[in-house]
Amino acid sequence: MRVIEYKEALREGLSEEIERDENVVLIGEEIAQYNGAYKVTEGMWEKYGDKRLMDAPISEAGFIGMGIGASMLGIRPVMELMFYSFSYVAWDQMANNAATVRYMSGGQINCPIVVRGPANGGTNVGATHSHTPENMFANVPGLKVVCPATAYDVKGLIKTAIRDNDPVYFMENTLLYGEKGEVPEEEYLIPMGVADVKREGEDLTIVSHGRCVLMALKAAEILEAEHDISAEVVDLRSIRPLDEETIIASVQKTNRVLLVEENKPFCGVDAQISHLIQEKAFDDLDAPIKRVSAIDAPAIYSDPLEKYQIPNVDRIVKGALTIG
Amino acid sequence: MATAETKETKVKDENISSGKFVKDPVNKVLKKEEKIELFRQMVRIRRFEERSLRAYQQGHIGGFLHLYIGQEAVAVGSISVCGDDDHIITAYRDHGHALAVGMGMNECMAELFGKATGCSKGKGGSMHFFAPDKNYWGGHGIVGGQTPLGAGLAFGLKYKKIKGAALCYMGDGAVNQGAFHESLNLASLWDLPVIYIIENNGYSMGTSQSRSSAYQECLAKRAEGYDMDWDRCFGHDIYEVRARTKAAIDRAHEKSRPTLLEIDTYRYRGHSVADANAEKYRSKEEIEDYKNTKDPINLFQRQLISEGVLDEETAKKIDKEARDESNESAKFAEESPYPEVSSITEDVYWEVDNPDQKTSQGRIFFNDEA
Numbered sequence: 109m110r111v112i113e114y115k116e117a118l119r120e121g122l123s124e125e126i127e128r129d130e131n132v133v134l135i136g137e138e139i140a141q142y143n144g145a146y147k148v149t150e151g152m153w154e155k156y157g158d159k160r161l162m163d164a165p166i167s168e169a170g171f172i173g174m175g176i177g178a179s180m181l182g183i184r185p186v187m188e189l190m191f192y193s194f195s196y197v198a199w200d201q202m203a204n205n206a207a208t209v210r211y212m213s214g215g216q217i218n219c220p221i222v223v224r225g226p227a228n229g230g231t232n233v234g235a236t237h238s239h240t241p242e243n244m245f246a247n248v249p250g251l252k253v254v255c256p257a258t259a260y261d262v263k264g265l266i267k268t269a270i271r272d273n274d275p276v277y278f279m280e281n282t283l284l285y286g287e288k289g290e291v292p293e294e295e296y297l298i299p300m301g302v303a304d305v306k307r308e309g310e311d312l313t314i315v316s317h318g319r320c321v322l323m324a325l326k327a328a329e330i331l332e333a334e335h336d337i338s339a340e341v342v343d344l345r346s347i348r349p350l351d352e353e354t355i356i357a358s359v360q361k362t363n364r365v366l367l368v369e370e371n372k373p374f375c376g377v378d379a380q381i382s383h384l385i386q387e388k389a390f391d392d393l394d395a396p397i398k399r400v401s402a403i404d405a406p407a408i409y410s411d412p413l414e415k416y417q418i419p420n421v422d423r424i425v426k427g428a429l430t431i432g
Numbered sequence: 433m434a435t436a437e438t439k440e441t442k443v444k445d446e447n448i449s450s451g452k453f454v455k456d457p458v459n460k461v462l463k464k465e466e467k468i469e470l471f472r473q474m475v476r477i478r479r480f481e482e483r484s485l486r487a488y489q490q491g492h493i494g495g496f497l498h499l500y501i502g503q504e505a506v507a508v509g510s511i512s513v514c515g516d517d518d519h520i521i522t523a524y525r526d527h528g529h530a531l532a533v534g535m536g537m538n539e540c541m542a543e544l545f546g547k548a549t550g551c552s553k554g555k556g557g558s559m560h561f562f563a564p565d566k567n568y569w570g571g572h573g574i575v576g577g578q579t580p581l582g583a584g585l586a587f588g589l590k591y592k593k594i595k596g597a598a599l600c601y602m603g604d605g606a607v608n609q610g611a612f613h614e615s616l617n618l619a620s621l622w623d624l625p626v627i628y629i630i631e632n633n634g635y636s637m638g639t640s641q642s643r644s645s646a647y648q649e650c651l652a653k654r655a656e657g658y659d660m661d662w663d664r665c666f667g668h669d670i671y672e673v674r675a676r677t678k679a680a681i682d683r684a685h686e687k688s689r690p691t692l693l694e695i696d697t698y699r700y701r702g703h704s705v706a707d708a709n710a711e712k713y714r715s716k717e718e719i720e721d722y723k724n725t726k727d728p729i730n731l732f733q734r735q736l737i738s739e740g741v742l743d744e745e746t747a748k749k750i751d752k753e754a755r756d757e758s759n760e761s762a763k764f765a766e767e768s769p770y771p772e773v774s775s776i777t778e779d780v781y782w783e784v785d786n787p788d789q790k791t792s793q794g795r796i797f798f799n800d801e802a
Contacts, residue, residue, distance in 0.1 A: 131591075133591065159591075162622075164618075165617065165618070165621065167614040167617065167618065169580060169610060169611045169614055170580050170583070170611065170614025170615055170617065170618050171580075171614075171618060172580070173577075173579075173580020173581055173583070173584065173611060173614075173615070174580045174581075174583040174584040174587055174615070174618055175584060176580070176581055176584055177521075177569075177580060177581035177582060177583060177584015177585045177586075177587065177588070177598075178584040178585070178587045178588040178591065179584070179588075180564070180569060180581070180584070180585065180588070181519075181584075181585060181588030181589070181592070182588065182592075183587070183588045183591055183592075200574055200577050200611070201577070201580060201611070204573075204574055204577060205572070205577060205578075205581060209562075209570065210779055210780065210781070210782065211555055211556075211779050211780055212552055212555055212556035212557075212560040212562070212570070212571070213552050213556065213560070213562035213564070213570065213571075213779075214550070214551065214552035214553035214554075214555050214556065214562070214779055215553070215778065215779030215785055216552075216562050216563075216564050216565075217562060217564055217569070218782040249780050249797070250780050250781065252781075252792070252796075268791060268792075271791070272783070272791065272792070273782040273783060273786075274781050274782050274783055297791075299791055299792055299793050300791075300792040300793070300794070301792045301793040301794025301795070301796070302793050302794065303794075346792075346794065348796060349792050349793065349794035349795055349796040350794050350795050350796075350798075351793065351794040351795075352794065352795045353794075380798065387800065
């Protein structure tokens with residue numbers, strides 16, 4: 109199978125949906141004439157023109173809200189946030205309007221909008237540009253939240269997200285854009301709410317999402333080679349809806365759990381996963397659930413410290429070894 | 433660029449009559465029955481609001497209740513010049529617009545009562561009425577939060593090559609929100625057919641315009657900073673509201689250009705029914721003066737009588753019918769059932785509500801099992 113970059117796979121998914129549905133329009137800062145701050149949309153403006161790719165002014169509350177309004181009329185806007193940290197500027201639109209308009213209208217309206225962009229730290233840009241708000245948006249009923257880790261997943265999931273009739277917040281990672289992976293030539297879709305067991309194992313379940321999945325996989329290799337621990341790696345892919353069955357099935361097999369995420373620990377995604385496991389598989393656990401999260405402070409600027417603050421392979425291995 | 437009317441604190445009696453705009457083309461074509469219908473709509477809103485206030489005081493309605501009393505000519509006048517492809521979105525003082533677009537008193541009153549028969553099944557409440565089948569997109573609770581959505585409706589119309597406009601209403605308190613300014617910029621930058629209507633009733637809750645907005649003479653003039661057309665008119669004269677709104681709609685339809693239209697009006701009641709200081713931050717005299725000299729319903733009644741279109745007897749009959757209808761709606765609301773507990777998790781996700789077209793899997797609600 110051919111191997112392409114994460115951002116190329118994402119671009120293919122976006123392009124295929126633009127060609128499939130005339131109501132799909134991409135709007136964001138620097139996505140058109142500049143070719144994308146991270147080259148995700150490179151070449152697309154030249155190919156699809158002004159109507160389908162629009163450069164937005166730096167005005168997140170304005171243009172994201174505009175996309176929400178347009179989606180109520182059946183447009184399928186795919187809005188790019190240059191950093192998902194900027195969603196905080198548009199929070200009222202994203203959490204109040206998009207998430208509740210269906211409910212407050214008694215089901216008369218729906219918002220088929222996608223808001224996508226990178227939500228990660230680890231890039232030496234300081235706290236304001238390093239937020240990982242998947243937990244916060246997943247906390248809002250009415251929203252769907254997706255965090256694809258691989259080129260294959262990002263393509264299949266962006267296509268599903270665009271076709272979905274609910275608001276989908278699609279969180280990528282600048283450190284994944286250049287990662288390569290196998291992506292078939294033929295069209296495929298990946299449903300939301302289906303986790304992927306990226307590595308099978310017998311002794312320990314590592315549940316993760318986003319870029320941490322790749323580090324969990326590397327950690328699993330080390331655990332196998334140096335510590336004779338066979339770790340299974342479950343990639344959530346989608347935070348809400350959540351594939352609880354795959355998590356529980358893995359826990360029932362391995363009886364030990366390490367949760368790994370770049371979120372901060374307090375009320376992070378893994379706090380919810382931990383609750384689910386104790387609720388559904390308490391008797392299957394041979395040891396307390398452990399977590400490796402970002403160290404609980406704003407994202408530090410200093411490069412070597414930031415690399416330590418967010419989960420890395422070393423911290424994941426150490427975390428796994430603390431499980432009795 | 434349109435020019436602003438000079439703000440007049442007191443309007444002489446003879447200037448209030450709708451004579452000035454009666455000959456405007458949009459009003460000239462009105463048939464007798466159509467004029468009476470405009471009057472009837474305003475009266476219906478007034479009586480609905482008064483009945484809902486009583487229900488609130490009786491404990492049937494909780495939370496917020498932002499009454500439209502005094503502002504009726506704005507919603508009725510502006511919506512009356514809308515065509516089939518024009519869309520409406522507003523803020524939390526939304527009952528008047530709801531009735532003006534053709535929503536029934538029963539569904540609106542039942543929503544206020546939190547009943548399953550309400551327009552939003554009891555899930556939205558006073559601030560969140562919707563009727564997308566009547567091009568009515570709410571009913572939004574956060575000040576200024578609806579202004580980007582209004583731009584979005586206009587964007588959608590333009591994208592689909594539909595010759596329509598989005599009328600996005602707000603109060604004078606919304607003009608200092610960032611989202612509003614971002615929306616003006618986008619609307620002008622992208623030639624969106626949106627009409628932002630500031631219903632300027634002088635007070636953002638308890639704060640007067642002079643204590644909240646840096647530019648005192650006219651709020652609509654802020655449009656100039658965005659290279660956008662603007663206009664200003666009196667909201668007590670329904671003929672004027674119709675004429676000014678129609679000009680903005682024509683601009684949207686013909687040129688795909690936005691307008692910022694400021695309409696001076698007044699609310700007789702507090703910001704909401706819960707506003708304990710409604711007669712403290714403004715004088716009783718001020719309120720009484722408006723009621724006596726600029727009440728939009730009285731003025732239009734007088735105008736129609738002078739035109740020979742309406743007589744006192746018919747006006748009384750219309751008023752009685754509106755009172756009866758509002759009383760009936762309160763009875764309907766009271767007798768209606770509350771929503772089922774199971775409905776709490778309905779209408780959250782389209783996909784959950786349409787299981788035959790479900791594409792996702794996994795768990796979407798996270799309530800612990802009892």
